[in-house]
Amino acid sequence: MKVVFPTMDTLHEAGEALRRGELVGMPTETVYGIAAIATNPTAVLNTFALKKRPADNPLIVHLASAQDALTVVAEWPDTADALANAFWPGPMTLVLPKRPHVPSETTGGLDTVAIRVPSHPVARALIRSAGSPLSAPSANSFMHLSPTRAEHIEDSILDGLALVLDGGPCEVGLESTVIDCTDGTVRVLRPGHITRAQIEAVLGFEVVEGHSTVRKSPGMYPRHYAPSTTTRLVKSLAPTDVGLTFESPANESQIQMPADPNGYASALYAALHQMDTLTPAEILIVEPPISPEWQAVWDRLRKMLG
Ligand code: TXA
Numbered sequence: 001m002k003v004v005f006p007t008m009d010t011l012h013e014a015g016e017a018l019r020r021g022e023l024v025g026m027p028t029e030t031v032y033g034i035a036a037i038a039t040n041p042t043a044v045l046n047t048f049a050l051k052k053r054p055a056d057n058p059l060i061v062h063l064a065s066a067q068d069a070l071t072v073v074a075e076w077p078d079t080a081d082a083l084a085n086a087f088w089p090g091p092m093t094l095v096l097p098k099r100p101h102v103p104s105e106t107t108g109g110l111d112t113v114a115i116r117v118p119s120h121p122v123a124r125a126l127i128r129s130a131g132s133p134l135s136a137p138s139a140n141s142f143m144h145l146s147p148t149r150a151e152h153i154e155d156s157i158l159d160g161l162a163l164v165l166d167g168g169p170c171e172v173g174l175e176s177t178v179i180d181c182t183d184g185t186v187r188v189l190r191p192g193h194i195t196r197a198q199i200e201a202v203l204g205f206e207v208v209e210g211h212s213t214v215r216k217s218p219g220m221y222p223r224h225y226a227p228s229t230t231t232r233l234v235k236s237l238a239p240t241d242v243g244l245t246f247e248s249p250a251n252e253s254q255i256q257m258p259a260d261p262n263g264y265a266s267a268l269y270a271a272l273h274q275m276d277t278l279t280p281a282e283i284l285i286v287e288p289p290i291s292p293e294w295q296a297v298w299d300r301l302r303k304m305l306g
């Protein structure tokens, strides 16, 4: 059995596999990741190969605590300090100048590194067991939907993993908010559970959305995070339609989604994974409200449409 429950024994086994250069399926509060020792270029290259991901799309380095940030970043500005104090451990990633020993394989050739301290206890236990920061992209093939449960992980990905620690369903359900702190302008590169309003409340000034023209974030594609089936946004579902709604389901191929943005985010990928297994002609998604709290959900829905 490759998918195992986290115990002292399986955490120890997973830590040993990582130290041998192997890859391990790691639960986090956002989505499941493919963990590798972040400073092992071979393990990192194997991660890219397993996901069929372009080599210029950098990985996030996961740390057991905020103190460990200084082992991988060359600078620690006040903005990073304030955000780390407010939101770590949790679903927030900070981009900062990297220290020289962080391999360029991990950072996609950039001179910056993305770091995050996950709040999932199994993720932090695994980092401690490995004894080293762990790079971890989402545990899906390039462009596919991220897994929010161990059973969502595709067979082609499972084949390349020594084992998967089953930490249960991911509470947040969408990938972390990515924030660039490399210079005076703070930029939200990827919206997530930590909202722009929350970030600005901590910093006391306005932040910018999207990457700068000089410093691009290579992993931000217009199409991404998509189920295998085509999706379409609609105002409402007809009784025979297949898809996600806010109403009571009219047939067995409809799923009633939570009406609050965090509940919706937490359920979205699982609902789409479930819809995919029905192999319908298309999945219809009833549009959620347009408001800042729904920004991360809208970002992922737009990327599904491409
Ligand atoms: O919630 C998450 O962030 C999950 C879990 C496993 O932690 N990880 C995740 O990783 O979503 P991934 O590889 O699927 O997405 C990471 C994105 C990259 O696509 C890239 O756009 C951005 O983070 N990123 C990483 N390093 C960066 C850097 N140095 N500069 C700018 N963007 C970076």
Ligand code: MG
Binding pocket: 137, 138, 146, 175
């Ligand atoms: Mg991903």
